Amino acid sequence: MTRQPVPLQVIPLGVGDYFSRVNYTTTFLVLGGTTRMLIDCSDPLQKELHEATTRAGLPLGVNDIDAVLLTHLHGDHANGLEGLGFFRKQAKDSPGRPTIYLLPEVLTDLWERRLRGPMGRAHMPTKGIDAVSELTDYFDPHPVEPGKPFRVGDLEIEARRSRHVLPCMGCKIHYGGRTLGYSSDTDYDPAHIEFLSDSDLIFHETSGGVHADYQLLAKLPEPLRKRMRLVHLPDDFDRASSAIEPAEAGKVYVV
Numbered sequence: 529m530t531r532q533p534v535p536l537q538v539i540p541l542g543v544g545d546y547f548s549r550v551n552y553t554t555t556f557l558v559l560g561g562t563t564r565m566l567i568d569c570s571d572p573l574q575k576e577l578h579e580a581t582t583r584a585g586l587p588l589g590v591n592d593i594d595a596v597l598l599t600h601l602h603g604d605h606a607n608g609l610e611g612l613g614f615f616r617k618q619a620k621d622s623p624g625r626p627t628i629y630l631l632p633e634v635l636t637d638l639w640e641r642r643l644r645g646p647m648g649r650a651h652m653p654t655k656g657i658d659a660v661s662e663l664t665d666y667f668d669p670h671p672v673e674p675g676k677p678f679r680v681g682d683l684e685i686e687a688r689r690s691r692h693v694l695p696c697m698g699c700k701i702h703y704g705g706r707t708l709g710y711s712s713d714t715d716y717d718p719a720h721i722e723f724l725s726d727s728d729l730i731f732h733e734t735s736g737g738v739h740a741d742y743q744l745l746a747k748l749p750e751p752l753r754k755r756m757r758l759v760h761l762p763d764d765f766d767r768a769s770s771a772i773e774p775a776e777a778g779k780v781y782v783v
């Protein structure tokens with residue numbers, strides 16, 4: 529079916545941290561123009577995509593996804609890639625390999641240190657049971673350079689490395705004169721917040737340990753906080769008294 533262009537919007541598939549018992553981990557579906565892109569790819573991808581988009585009133589499945597912007601390799605952001613790659617390789621009505629956009633060092637590790645084990649010897653109907661597979665059998669990878677904008681379909685994207693324990697990038701996504709910002713995983717970093725600050729809507733992470741301290745985010749100027757939504761939430765996060773609105777899975781945020 530021909531897609532109708534839509535304004536820039538985002539549907540969180542999950543808003544929790546890695547250890548949540550009640551939320552899926554933090555992942556987004558971004559729609560703008562006729563492009564449909566995931567930011568990160570958590571597990572269980574099929575279920576969280578189905579539930580969030582059904583709640584949002586525009587049910588979509590993994591065959592509707594054009595691309596994945598992968599911010600980093602922690603499992604709460606990347607555990608869905610194996611299932612996505614297998615499904616898109618084998619489903620009868622698959623549109624083919626998803627494109628995947630990621631930092632060059634993340635691209636190197638994605639295959640060698642994460643996916644080659646389960647996917648490198650996988651049976652594929654066209655190859656036979658003893659065949660060897662490569663990353664490019666499943667995905668169309670595109671390394672991105674922070675500071676150099678790039679296009680994913682109708683979306684224009686800027687990436688910025690964040691301060692995290694693994695190589696990781698936040699991003700700004702532009703379409704139709706509007707801008708969506710996402711911190712991805714980071715500690716509290718004024719320079720990263722400054723990069724995101726000209727966005728119309730910003731999703732910022734918060735959690736304990738190496739993540740951004742809520743108490744510091746709560747001290748940001750009110751006009752900035754009003755444009756911010758919190759994700760990567762621990763289960764004991766006090767949503768009711770938060771100085772920054774916590775995000776909800778399955779809600780459509782028009783940017």
Ligand SMILES: [Zn+2]
Pocket residue numbers: 600602692713
């Ligand atoms: Zn992380």
